[in-house]
Amino acid sequence: MIVLGIETSCDETAAGIVRRDADGAGTVLSNVVRAQLEDHAPYGGVVPEIAARAHVALLDRVVAEAVSQAGIPLADIDAVAATTGPGLVGGLMVGAMTGKAIAFAAGKPFVAVNHLEAHALTARLTDHVAFPYLLLLVSGGHTQILAVRGVGDYERWGTTIDDALGEAFDKTAKLLGLGHPGGPAVERAAASGDATRFTLPRPLIGRAGLDFSFAGLKTAVRLAAERAAPLSPADVADLCASFQATVAGIVAARARDALVRFRAETGVAEPVLVVAGGVAANGAIRSALQAAAAQAGGTFVAPPLALCGDNGVMVAWAGAERMALGLEDGLDVPVRARWPLDQRAVPVVGHGRLGAKV
Template sequence: MSDLLLLGIETTCDETAAAVVRRREDGSGSILSNIVLSQFDEHAAYGGVVPEIAARAHVEVLDDVIARALRAAGVTLADLNGIAAAAGPGLIGGVIVGLTTAKALALAARKPLVAVNHLEAHALTARLTDSVPFPYLLLLVSGGHTQLVCVTGVGRYEKLGGTIDDAIGEAFDKTGKMLGLPYPGGPAVERAALGGDPNRFALPRPLLGRPEPNFSLSGLKTAVRLEALRIAPLSDHDVEDLCAGFQAAIVDVVTDRVRYGLRAMRERGHAPSALVLAGGVGANQAVRRALHKVAADGGTRLAVPPPELCTDNGAMIAWAGAERLALGRRDGLEFSPRARWPLAEVDAAQPVPAATLPAA
């Protein structure tokens, strides 16, 4: 198949994003535009994302964001080989907005539609940024997801472990909110931890040493809350020490769980070409530094997309769409948006009868 040019649309949470990406015949790619409009101001007063506000904001700005992405890439809809949109998982109102818009554009421009799993987009981004070959071990860590996944191909994902309660990003955000730090809590906790003593508080490391590479964060979060209540009222120094201790515990848990994940992948007969870190928590520098060593000790390398591609963006959706379209995977206009869509349930790429699709 020749080069593919795709528009990608992302609206699963509180970023309205669109991008244009080129996938070359040799499997390499480049980002021609990547426009992300944050809804930070709309949600900051609530200390978290309000689904109804998010969906309304997507409706108001998505057309303009798409136009800006096409303009920045120097292309028109007619130049595209396909249109990709995140079809889930995510806040269903936002998912509906993005997928419906993509269907309308695909129908009007007579271009193939690719309904992309948001998690698969994170999983494949390192192939765009670092040319990572299959197979590899994916650590997906974000506000809503914490998973270790063996990735053996497009649409071929085996979940090795995941969180049994809170996601890591969720634990960061809730800890920040509990300690009175500004929204979003994750980056605020990381900044506060820089000035703190990670050894002041004896915080737990849940599931450390367990052979199944699962995660549990709720007990750690509760331990931070109990320590905060014990020494209240908190000084700035207390908050910094609590953040440093919490982050150190997270790093210890992540490194231990990833070691067991690498072992589990090899036990399944796959030698990982890389350890891939994806999702918003991938921007945390302490986590990155620790995982560089884990990867090296495990005889592989760490691949991490740049920070702007770790958080939600349109380029990752466009790239995942291009990877699937290159294998003949296209979707009909009847494809339904999904609030839940586990990565392990993404089908391996199979072509859809052309009669169900607008002609390219």
Template sequence: MLTILGIETSCDETAAAVLEIDQDGKCEILSNVVHSQIDKHTPFGGVVPEIAARAHIQLLDGIVEQAMKTANVNYSNLSAVTATAGPGLIGGVIVGLMTAKSIAMAINKPLIAVNHLEGHALTARMTDQVEFPFLLLLVSGGHTQYLLVKALGEYERLGTTIDDAIGEAFDKTAKLLGLPYPGGPAVEKAAKLGDPTVYKLPRPLLDRPGLDMSFAGLKTAVRTAALKEEPVSEQTVNNLCASFQEAVADVVGQRSARAFQLFKDRYPDTPPKMVIAGGVAANEAIRTRLNQVAAEQHAELIAPPHKLCTDNAAMIAWAGAERLRQLAAEDPSILEQNGIGDDMNEAPRPRWPLDKKSESVVGFGRKGAKV
């Protein structure tokens, strides 16, 4: 039996969770506390890194304490402490990882530094016991990627956005149309009142091979259409939102069909399945399109509960637990060590591609490969 504390502070959610995992790998979430900072960032129309980092400093100790009390677990009973070490807003990542290091050192338990993307990638194994291999579509404010999850620690990026993430495109579209933050729910709400056939917006990169995507041009096309309609009426905004959302769904649908085909080519004897994670996974139009594509491809679409799709600490605790179980199977004494390998010396990372073999889409900088 493992009892794991997880900490997540990569963006604007301050989160802590405690999981209990039995010998068969079945998980019970004893607590999963998430404090959203949306109210702090709404006046600015997006996440302000400095504000987010300061909020994490103010909130995290209390959030961790609340998670431990809700779980009714003493620190001495923890098997390990896990925390997001990247990628993310570096100020927030520093706060979470340094807090986790302090706790692990104080209670003399292992620290496991977790890649935030791996947390998303493995969530469905916690909720639905999904077996390797499977496809992952990660769609959030900061990431839009297709990944092939081959095994624990073995990930291949099949395609990604070459500019804006889908969530970022939703937020920017909402802002330019005068809709409130966060933009995703606002655009979806307006789109339900609009006609998606009014504006013929582009579907970037669909004429090219591969699974890469682009959404910056689509966002610009919305702006151009809005400028032509000035003064913009409420119905025009609704129609633009509907047309924008339809274009995004078309791109995701077509790319997902291609991803399923690639999976079938790689694993002809394995039923194809795709896990969808990230905040944009809650979008009804995108979810409907993905279900249609999965049915056409005779594949399975798996979506963990929404509260576990968005940023949370339970997914970080689970990813760390998977690594810990793998290492403990090889060396049971690892559970008594203060740190696993170099994790106590792990540095916070603003960038940390999950697939270490893929070429960077943009290039390499001092901060590391850009995803």
């Protein structure tokens, strides 16, 4: 089965093509991603209207390049998948309508993909991870721990009660004048910093449960910066190193606890911890999680860096996994700004007009 995937949920315009064999093995045939960093940099974050217009301008060429790179005629593609949520509605509409149009014109099935599920299943493409496994999903919009039992079968064990981890990175970078995107900027600055100089809090650690909180940590960084002002480059590097070490310790502690629970509930002797999402590209966090998994008697899996951020390959693979189970969607399927993986979970923050917030 060969599937074209389209991703436009935020500020990456992406398309990719994968092949899923009958035994479940996958092969990446193409992966094209066009970022919009220069478009959003002056604003210190993603501007939804600018992102949607950029998708309109870029997507046709990105899809054409993905098809060309794969060396497979569009007629030989078996299905088209596109992210239909969660994300920025304008971008989702561009990607979904393009995917539907291609599917209709080519006479192919269409698969509506949950962006979070695409991240969640990437490890099955890259590392052939079998169900069930434990997932730490860390991105700009989400920080969750989930038990992944199968395609479409997710149980949320923990989530952030305020900021997502990627958002905390971005806001810390903006506070320290490091620009956008914040995650890579903080990691670069932290490389030359002293992680022991500033003592920062680890919210919720030591308390029962697996939820996260990063708002107080972000405030602590601001207060430390104000006390050290005016900031020298060395001060900024030390603040970044301290912040990064603190969040790595937080997610590692939660991961250890989650692995213990996972083994007890599933009976899996050597549980697999998978990290996914844009923040999964952070080297310090990957190292901390690898150590946590080893301490808990589990194994650690992280996608290649090229597949940590938003990309069309993960959408194509999620579409292929769903197609293998006979799951496809009509062309009238809507986009959804909010679309939790575990729809049975009670929202931590509550409901908004568009659905569950967290």
